[in-house]
Amino acid sequence: MVAVQMQFTNNSTSNTKNLHMEDVKLQSGMRVKEFPEIELLPAGETATAVMGIDFCDSTQAANFQLCTHTRKFFVSIQPPVGELMRPVFLTENEFKKEQGQLMGMNEITEKLTLDTKCRNEHVIVQRVTTAANLSRVPCGSDQECRFAGRTVTSGSLVLVTVATREEGAAQLTVNCEKMVIGTMLVKDILLALTQ
Template sequence: MSLLDFDDFESTPSPQVTPVGNFLSSSLVTDLEGLSLTDTVLSPATISPSGSLKSYELLHRITGEGLWVEYCFSRQPFLPDPHMVAVQIQFTNSAATEAKSLRLEEAKLQSGMRVKEFPEIEVLPAGESATVVMGVDFCDSTQAANLQLCTHSRKFFVSIQPPVGELMTPSFMTENEFKKEQGK
């Protein structure tokens, strides 16, 4: 009696094994890094939003006579007031002359809404950009905050309207805490 060699019965070559590193995409590997099923709570600094933040136009450069303004929800806490959402505003001066005294005035807000204005930008040279952060308490509403954006010579009526997801506060919890909350 002889021992059989299984290779003798194999008519096709054995399939090549693909290493795991070549199979997983780099974005999947990045997404899975740091993932654990322990009861440790992740701090907000540990988790950052993926991709870039969506910007919205606040003032078009033609309407703004060379001043172009965009805003985005930075998804960072607004430290002076935890009830407010941090709104990052970027000013770009595409005019040939400098813009002076950039500020907010006379906000037209719905009942209960509040605004913490950004510090005045005294001078924005031609071709330059500046970024400021302001706080808005939308009072759990998706109603727009109507504002007057002013320069030394003009007033522009603008609106900041939040998408629903930007009004939610992130909550960091362990897997077990999540399952407990999910069961409620």
């Protein structure tokens, strides 16, 4: 499950009681571990709650009602695709072997021009790992940055390579057997590297 931390602030002048979830609506296969009821949230106070959502490797929203003793609010949580994965450590050889098995239909390649502030390895790593919950893979080349992760629900491998060229030219490659996740991840990483 993906951990979702929520912060509730009572901006009213009266206490809020019995803050809880109701009427959870999920796509097929998704599950929710609800946060424990918050019995009392005094005026001006803040409370934090953590819930778990199994998005089933999908970016479909989890919908529910957030209820107090007097009111109900409709809530929809849609995950960024980069949060549907967890980092995994691979050696350079393991990465190359796995990448070799995820070619063809499981590979998406895009050419891009890196933003002027994004032309060093440190910034590339920071922007990719901010866009997606991936870990850095050791690499013998200073022209490439590699990253690996697995989808939270099915454990499908997600591999990302950013190969840099002269004058900010670069190539992004994403290998993933879940094509929808791969396609969405390419868009998010392209955005992170070009802005």
